[in-house]
Amino acid sequence: MITESYYWKKELLKLADKLSKRTKSQRNWTGTQHGTFEKEVMIGFYIIRKLIEAKTKLTNALVATKYKGIKYPNNGKKVTRWNNHRLDECYDFDKPTTSKYDLIFLCNQFVHSYIFSPCFSSENESENSPLTLCAIHFSSDDKRNEWLFEISIASVIKIFKDLGNDYPSSSQLFFYDSLKDDWKIINGNDK
Numbered sequence: 001m002i003t004e005s006y007y008w009k010k011e012l013l014k015l016a017d018k019l020s021k022r023t024k025s026q027r028n029w030t031g032t033q034h035g036t037f038e039k040e041v042m043i044g045f046y047i048i049r050k051l052i053e054a055k056t057k058l059t060n061a062l063v064a065t066k067y068k069g070i071k072y073p074n075n076g077k078k079v080t081r082w083n084n085h086r087l088d089e090c091y092d093f094d095k096p097t098t099s100k101y102d103l104i105f106l107c108n109q110f111v112h113s114y115i116f117s118p119c120f121s122s123e124n125e126s127e128n129s130p131l132t133l134c135a136i137h138f139s140s141d142d143k144r145n146e147w148l149f150e151i152s153i154a155s156v157i158k159i160f161k162d163l164g165n166d167y168p169s170s171s172q173l174f175f176y177d178s179l180k181d182d183w184k185i186i187n188g189n190d191k
Contacts, residue, residue, distance in 0.1 A: 005057040005167075008047050012164035015044045016157045023133050023153050029118070038116050041136065044160050049107035051163065059189045062166050066100035067159065069151040073097070079144040084115050087137060091148040101151065103159070109149060112140040119150065 002008060018040055029037075051057045072091040077083070079090050087093075101109075110116070116138050120131035135152045143149075166189075 002050055002054040002057055005051060005054070008051060008057075009164045009166070012044055012047055012160045015040050016160035016164060019153060019157050019160070023157075034118065037118060037133075041116075041156065042110050042113070044156070045107045045110040048103060048159070048163055049111060052103060052107070058163060058166050061189070062162060063103055065162075066102050067106070067151065067155050069099050069101050069149060069155070070096045071099045071150070072148045074145050074147065079115070079139075084144070085117070087115070087117060087148060099149070101149070106151070106159070109138055109140045109143065112142070113138050114141040114144045115139040115148065 019037075022037060052063055072093055073095055074090060075092045077090050083090060116136065118133055119135035119137055121134040122131055133153055135150050136156065137148055137150050139148050
């Protein structure tokens with residue numbers, strides 16, 4: 001259980017800054033940089049999951065926010081440890097579907113990721129144009145044979161910043177949930 005959320009939220013803000021710098025300056029990626037990036041994103045979403053589970057550390061409205069993304073259907077090929085890096089062989093990139101993801105979904109997908117791949121775009125059509133980090137392709141172990149998900153780096157940075165700066169100013173015990181054997185709490189912000 002998280003007692004004081006300030007330290008966790010401060011870390012989210014640091015991670016947002018690191019991700020923001022990666023979109024501006026990092027052009028060539030080594031294995032170490034890829035691993036560090038993956039760790040930053042995964043730790044960020046783990047922090048968010050722990051803050052949500054603490055029940056009183058984030059406003060309900062922010063936790064309920066949905067974030068735009070894209071999903072690509074599996075093309076019928078089983079995704080395994082031997083091919084989970086060959087995304088174009090496993091998913092149909094010609095059939096994207098716009099989707100909205102809630103925070104719990106994103107946390108679970110990243111914490112249990114089976115596929116995690118940075119996505120790059122070029123600034124212009126030239127062959128020598130540097131590639132820039134723009135999104136993440138991801139899928140958990142239980143969704144990998146159905147969908148490949150995508151979310152922009154800008155959305156991840158926004159999520160980390162929004163939650164890193166979210167401090168509820170009011171809490172109400174809403175009702176006693178006998179199935180969970182605990183109180184349902186509504187956290188708000190009177191600003």
